[in-house]
Amino acid sequence: MSNLRTLVFFATPPHECSYLHDREATTMFVDPRAQVDKRLYSQLTALGFRRSGSHYYRPHCEHCSACVPVRLNVDRFTPDRSQRRVLAKNADLACTLVPAAFTERYYQLYARYIEQRHADGDMYPPSREQFTSFLVEGATDTWFLEITSADKLIGLAVIDGLDDGLSAIYTMFDPSEEDRSLGTFAVLWQIREAQQRGLPYLYLGYWIRDCRKMTYKTRFRPIEALRDGQWQILAPVSGAPEGPPGPDQGAS
Template identity: 75%
Template structure:
């Protein structure tokens, strides 16, 4: 079994940044041959790594530190008025956690979401192979949160269970239901699930101050950021 002391890391060549224009990025990956169990995955996450399929990575840019890992202390979180409205308007939805696996209905929801909302992103155009490699392969205690409206799947959130919390991997939803704020609802549900499991944290990936698409993360307060090797409450941006 691999450990932090035995892991080997690789860095990619510089490539165009997916989030900030006119910048180059370098990504550090854990050796894909490493045997990553739940304990090691949890340790990597606390050090700012994320999982994408079978790959564990974090930004490793020489001239930029814009990508900041963030997490929420679920026991300190108190929803604001807007978040309480989201919970109320979605109180009719049914939510269930299931093991992460491929399903055609999952893929159709994912493909529709990517087609309509992320044509400018790395996931376009969507494919079944891409869905599987991104959200199913390499799963370590990984779950899908199914969100149903009157029995119909309207949102799907990929969630990993860690030793000290949950990791919110990715959420897709029916773009026709944008008024429901299903992305925010999925995060709020995962906060409640972490509390139910008596886990202190919900890891929300990276936050970039200059990236408007990531602004929603700082609306969950008090959000913590990993800076200079320490997790601290992020000051109001």
């Protein structure tokens, strides 16, 4: 089994940044031949890496440090008024954790979400192969959170279990249910789940100050950011609007 001392890393050539279109990005990947277990994955996550399918990556841009890993200390979190409204609005929903797997039901929800919410992104057009390689392959302790209304699947959140917390990998929802703020609801559910499991952190991927798709993350307080190798409280960001989680893939 691999460990931090034996890992080999590769860097991609510079490519167009998926979030800041006037910049180039470079991504560092763990050697895909490495055997990454839950313990090593947890260590990599604490160092700012993310998982996309079987790949573990983090930003490695020479002239840019805009992508900042963030996590929430769940025991210090108290929902604000807006988040309490989201919880109340969705009190009728049923939430069930199931092992990560491909089903046509999940894929149809994913396809509608990508086509209607992210048609301008790297993941358009959606495909079954893409769904599987992104959300199912490489899973070590990975779960899908089914969010249903009257037995209709309206949301799906992909969650990884870590030694010190949960990692919010991706959230998708039925675009016709936009008024429910299901992205925010899924994060709130994961916060409660981490608390119930006695885990201190919920990892939320990367935050970019100038990327509107990521501003929702700063509404969960106190949010911690990894800077210069140290996790520290991120100062409140003024004017950060609420919004649903978008894909971390491509954030580098």
